[in-house]
Amino acid sequence: MPDLQLPAPAKLNLLLRILGKRADGYHELQTVFQLLDFGDSLTFTLRRDDTISVSCPGLDIPAESNLIYRAAMLLKRTAPTTATGAHIALEKVLPMGGGIGGGSSDAATTLLGLNALWQCGLDVDQLAELGRQLGADIPVFVRGHSAWAEGVGERLTPVFIEKAWYVVLIPACHISTAELFSHSGLTRDSAAITLAALRDRQLNRHWLNEQASNDFQPLVEDLYPEVRKARQWLSQFGEAHLTGTGACVFAAFDSEVQAREILAKRPSGTDGFVASGVNESPTHRQLAKFAASV
Template structure:
């Protein structure tokens, strides 16, 4: 009998707005952001093994397994389950850029927690999985919970929101932005005004709301330190409002249709990388997990 196999999408995210409210006594920063999930991402395939080993196959990623968030997530959920016989072979097809600010590593980690929980039939609840995710990184819980969200704190306090669907063009400059260096830079804005929950308007964020609150406090500093990011955003701004996402290098703009976004992507300068994706409120991972659960 062939071992059970589960294939899941680890979706990208965009930060449609990001404000830094201040620095906490523990050194972390208080943030507010809107996470928009996309219908595009890495692909992870999990094969259930009974040898107790976690084997990771991730072509093109030159990172030792113990430093890979996928491997760390697999070991963490295995330890939580307390069954030394649980094992898995995990193969990854990467399409999301590392250090791009689209959440590739965090999404891969969350998808590993969700996927192995389903494959091993561990029956860990979503709150438990989200807490495991928080131990791996501040952006992991939003992917575990699987819904676009308004986030506060360091990104762990999540309020699900419904965002008017749009198509997004994401461009990746040829540089790697250091998040640690940004947070320690004295030029970083740290005193933005907080958005109240009342401003969420029944948790439905339409285009007017996003236009009013859009922006990213990291953007001026990143563009100062990384001229390629500024050049890419300014090129994209010819076709619509363009912003940095997260604390990475990627920039994005929204469009009314896939055709409009693809048209601009086709015009990008030679050698530039990018992709078009649709914003979704529910993660594709969760839809795939529901189908898997119904099939067993």
């Protein structure tokens, strides 16, 4: 079996509302996941032994905390096969704690890639359920489509989002999701958006601009002034918002040229990237090519 190289795309939360806290301690939310054509890359190589190994230059994470390793081991326990060893090489470009899904996307790509390489035969529903056990954002990457999400983020409705180019700025700070969800300053009573507003599953920029908000934004900007500074700078050029529960901020533009011109002007010391929004994950497109070649 040849090596398998797959992307692990980033995501943006184009809106994020916290509706309340549940009896089990989790939060009820509504969000729109926009997948991007930019992200990490993973290469999977079969091993002759029974070992799972992960490498990533410059990134030292203990196995018990490494979502890639945990995803591989969970799949191995769930769907044992004769080929149960693999080496996974990660090329990391997405920041940790950025709110753009880097770790979750890496875990999802691991489930998808090893399911194909080991010929486990699990379907997307089974893989998404495995992903849910590891993190609430993983199923959207497993299913591979931009989506409207409810519950804790696991109830997904595929949507088609109008094409846009995004400037994403990466402030130099790492934000803990657990810290934000437990913080007393978090607003937890946003009004729900009804599904009737999404009945055609087509989300245009006008609707998204009307609904755009992130309930974590005021809290994050109070705790991390560098996030507020980045968002205010980007707001000179378009509506800018926080994504997810991380540090990254973004704004949408009509063309790649416009987006790259704005990124080039960013303040010194601020990292960032330009990406196109996509409705179908590039991971799934690459998997289809791999399946056709073996």
